[in-house]
Amino acid sequence: MTSHHHQSVMFNESIAGLAIKNNGIYIDATFGRGGHTQGILNKLGNEGRLIAFDQDMTAIDYARKNFNDERLEVIHSAFSNMHNLLNERDLLGEIDGILMDLGVSSPQLDNAQRGFSFNADGPLDMRMNQTSGTNAAEWLATASETEVANVIYKFGEERKSRHIANAIKKFQEDAPVKTTLQLANIVASVVKAKKNKHPATRTFQAIRIFINQELQQLLDTLEQTLSTLAPAGRLSIISFHSIEDRIVKQFIQKHSKQKQLPKGLPIMHNENEQMPLKNLGKFFASAEEIGNSRRSRSAILRIAQRTTKVC
Ligand SMILES: C[S@@+](CC[C@H](N)C(=O)[O-])C[C@H]1O[C@@H](n2cnc3c(N)ncnc32)[C@H](O)[C@@H]1O
Structure with a gap:
């Protein structure tokens, strides 16, 4: 339907x-x-x-x-x-x-402004309820490398979680991670692309699950x-x-x-x-x-x- x-x-x-x-x-x-x-x-x-x-x-x-x-x-x-x-x-x-x-x-995935999609650029928000809580960009700005790695591992079952967290923190030495494509590109720099699956799929899933509890x-x-x-x-x-x-x-x-x-x-x-x-x-x-x-x-x-x- x-x-x-x-x-x-x-x-x-x-x-x-x-x-x-x-x-x-x-x-x-x-x-x-x-x-x-x-x-x-x-x-x-x-x-x-x-x-x-x-x-x-x-x-x-x-x-x-x-x-x-x-x-x-x-x-x-x-x-x-x-x-x-x-x-x-x-x-x-x-x-x-x-x-x-x-x-x-x-509609949540398709609207780039919601920040759920690694295919279109938008603010890295990912909150289903935009009237409260911390968005993904704010969380990434304050979380430690270990916290980021743990979230990506636990909620995304991503084996490269530590590499990804490390790459995010290195990027943040120069600038904050604020958009979906920034995050998708950081992940793609350390995770090999697989047929039919974007390298950032698991990372986005994990952060979304975490942000929305x-x-x-x-x-x-x-x-x-x-x-x-x-x-x-x-x-x-x-x-x-x-x-x-x-x-x-x-x-x-x-x-x-x-x-x-x-x-x-x-x-x-x-x-x-x-x-x-x-x-x-x-x-x-x-x-x-x-x-x-x-x-x-x-x-x-x-x-x-x-x-x-x-x-
Ligand atoms: C897969 S969609 C549901 C689609 C719906 N069954 C339909 O046929 O149109 C999931 C919806 O659940 C909402 N949602 C997810 N987790 C929720 C929660 N913890 N409390 C309330 N709504 C939630 C999302 O905002 C989203 O709109």
Whole structure:
């Protein structure tokens, strides 16, 4: 599904994963340009309700201009405020499904002024929420070489992290790193180009994840979904790289696997011991979608369901 320059990835599969009930209450944690939001609204009845979050004001402005639907409430916020925002609305334990389509949107990537792209020159910002926080240029100006190397290694799994950090610090002896192309060129001076992959891909990914605290946001929010979902409520989560997917996988496993009893002990069938989640599986984009959209190649969708009885 294409919605004004953002092509929603694994659209049908992720919406199907929510098993939408006519009059249910749903969350789209990552509005973007509203592709998934529209998909959910299409399946909801008149009494249904959808709350959408995005921390990017341009996404919220887009929603306010283009979505006029009484069933939809759009909130400018990080999704990690989900628990509090739903508590304020008396909706804890009432949510029938939560969709998360992680990462950046195409409009964010395509607008050079946002600083996410190594292909076009712009200020090195990289904040999804431009109303607060430190941007990438400011952070690079104050971080030590070791800090920069650690971020690039941890969030980009980049083996050349130390060389890159060293090259950045050498550059900064003469001038600050202020633009995306400056950073892309510094990285390209120490990382060999690979077929189909810009040498700065991992470095940009790492700094973006760090600047937006993406993994912490995800960890915090996943934990909040347990108190948010109604019995049988669904989680449908699309991630785009292995570090993110690992977090989603481990969260679902932790809350869905029965504890192993020591060998020899009889298994007690105690209903109260039911785990809070049921793992409904892991899915990839179809060959057809992969043929049409590069971004969908790395997409992994995970679906889980809140169990009805919780200890
Ligand atoms: C991949 S896009 C979503 C696209 C959307 N599903 C669609 O079909 O148009 C991800 C969106 O999530 C937002 N986002 C990412 N992390 C967020 C967070 N922690 N809290 C709120 N919004 C976030 C980004 O600003 C971006 O607009």
